Amino acid sequence: MTQTDMLSSDQEDLRLLRESARTLFERAGGSGRARKLRDAGGGWDSDMIGELAGAGVFGVTVPEANGGLGMGLAAGGVIAEEVGRVIAPEPVVLTIGLSLGLLRRLRPDHPKMEQLINGETTLAVAWQERGPGGAPADATCRYVDGKLTGSKAWVVGAAGSHGFLVVAGGHNGLALVLTEATADGLSVDKRVQADGSSLGELSFSGTPAEQLAEGSAVQDALAEAISDATALAAAELVGLSDRAFEITLDYIKAREQFDKPIGSFQVIQHRAVDLNVMLEVAQACVLEVLAQMDCETVPKIRARLASRAKARAVTAAKKITRDAIQLHGAVGYTDEFDIGLYLNRALVLSAWLGDDVYHRRIWLDAREEEGAAQ
Amino acid sequence: MTDWNAMSDAEFRKEVHQFFETEYPEELRHLPHRPKFAEIEHWHRKLHTKGWVAPAWPAEYGGMGLNAAKLLIFYEEQQRGGVNRGRDMGVQMVGPLIIKFGTQKQKDYWLPRILSCEDIWCQGYSEPGAGSDLANLRTRAEFDGDDFVINGQKIWTTMAHDATHIFMLVRTDPNAPKKQQGISFLLAPMDQPGVDVRTITTLSGETEFCEVFFDNARTPRENLVGELNKGWSMAKALLSFERIFIGSPGLAQNALGQLESFARGRGAFDDPVFRDRFAQAALDVEDHAALYARFADQLRRGETLGADVSMLKIWVTECLQRITELMIEAAGPDGGTVGPLQVGNVSVDVLASFYKARPTTIYGGSNEIQRNILSKAVLGLPD
């Protein structure tokens, strides 16, 4: 096969993957499903997790040798975009990016790998801690003699997961440990989010946990997994923005005031064009980043790329969802219309793993550092 | 009666500050939602006894008769203290209209009841097909003996589920040659079989606005304010009150205060990028107040406000949105979290502030409509 043939066959694979993910979500009820789950108290649908697993979604970036599809982050991004389009609450980016991101790098042999890939289990990942002022702070949580003590904050998926992968201070530097959701001495305080999901604040008091890895490898794998998840979250935001824009475009074509569609007013047209351009830039950026990350091996460069994607995607998603409300007028401010769900989901995804301001800072720091090293 | 305007600004500020500081119930400070009347009734009674319900009304009607500078101080202190506006559609909207266009009998009857909150008002203008194009409204009112009979539907009626009365625009002459003609301004009681109110949930899960259905609802003829079929120009006059009110610095000042205490608690002021953005927002608010004072003075001198008042609303609502967006940023990983966030001994509901800021660019005439007005009526740009 020539280079171009390979490229186009890759692209064909991604197209098929997108189609099957989209069909799966649409058949399940699209964004209406997200509304139902939210109204039922948040959380996700375990049948959906099974279906996603059946389609190979969770193992998409896991090498074939370890039971995955070995398709790389570009494929993960395609799936994340589709998740974003229907604002599905299932822990797709969490699993592909963080839990499997850690396990495949540190313990590809572990039985949890297979369970995560086939959707039997979900694991939330806990590494950040909250300081006394409420902002993120240095970690103090400890793993000693098989037991965890301390606390972790902002744990996505804490409410529905079967267990936690916790990064804690151990005997030899950092340790990655596994604890069950039902373990003794573990309490989870749920903080409700704008989209009805929740973030967990975990506190451990002598909670039994199994050590999976330790030392500098944990630090490295964590950084890599965060890079992956950050770029995938960017893709999810792009999908979300894409759909929010579509909904808005349909609305301004249909809604009439002053005896014509509001989309006939030039100021509205220009606004729509600006949002569209912003969306296209974000899409192009994220696509390029994911492809580059698949070819790049230097962790710092991968991290910089991920920051670029998240910065762009958050900026676009914020602007698009907020303007979408404005263009809808009062109906946009109701719960009845789906557009509000997109605004709320964008708030949550923007805050997760760092917003645009945060990532622009990281990106520039990394760029300067690379410049200095050259 | 105290002549507030004779006091020095500093004295007056001190007096107002003191009152809000000592008398306003702690548990009602910086309420994240629009309260029902029962929740703030106790506070309202205090304000009423003090004679401070209507700071802008002339003293002869029971207001404080404040001049622009004093009014600004009053609102500033109110916002700074996180003092809820209360159910003020009566005071802010119908009251000024009745004062300007009402008969003596209407003034004598309605104004004291607005001040005491015996009547609680909601604003029935918008309809499903009449938002920005308000003149497109279809709700009809027809004479039947001594009454008007009302049929139709209003929507987005803020707090209609907790109001006793609605002031509304209705079509009284469907055959008028222009949409703007044949519209009248009516006052109507809500507590009657022909009025049906359904709440609408907002995207933040609050129920603060409603749909109101009229099915042969009735209101006495004497509840027509101004002339029959001349409601449009009156309503427009009222809109300029609304615009200067929505264009007042209050909400933005309050949000800025919340942002500052939250960001300090979170250590955001160590970040030069945040510092610059905060300074920008703070100056946007401060400089807006200077512009606001100009308009408020005009109002005090008894002049009618021109179309240029729209610029206040554009500036301050967009500024408010930026401030609340900064709050979300300062919250970092908590930026999507519902409910108050604790920082030291203050707690700030970042998300509630963000939500509250969103529709300010939609209601009271959307900012797009305000820009249309400015470009035509002020800049004289051709159609």
Ligand SMILES: Cc1cc2nc3c(=O)[nH]c(=O)nc-3n(C[C@H](O)[C@H](O)[C@H](O)COP(=O)(O)OP(=O)(O)OC[C@H]3O[C@@H](n4cnc5c(N)ncnc54)[C@H](O)[C@@H]3O)c2cc1C
């Ligand atoms: C929180 C909230 C509270 C409210 N409370 C009340 C209340 O108490 N009483 C009441 O009567 N109403 C109330 N309203 C309704 C409010 O006045 C209307 O929402 C507003 O007039 C806009 O109308 P609309 O929502 O139908 O939007 P539309 O008129 O459908 O506008 C949709 C979008 O199109 C834009 N647009 C429309 N026409 C033009 C044009 N010619 N040029 C450029 N852009 C245009 C608008 O700016 C907007 O972005 C409230 C609204 C909200 C959101």
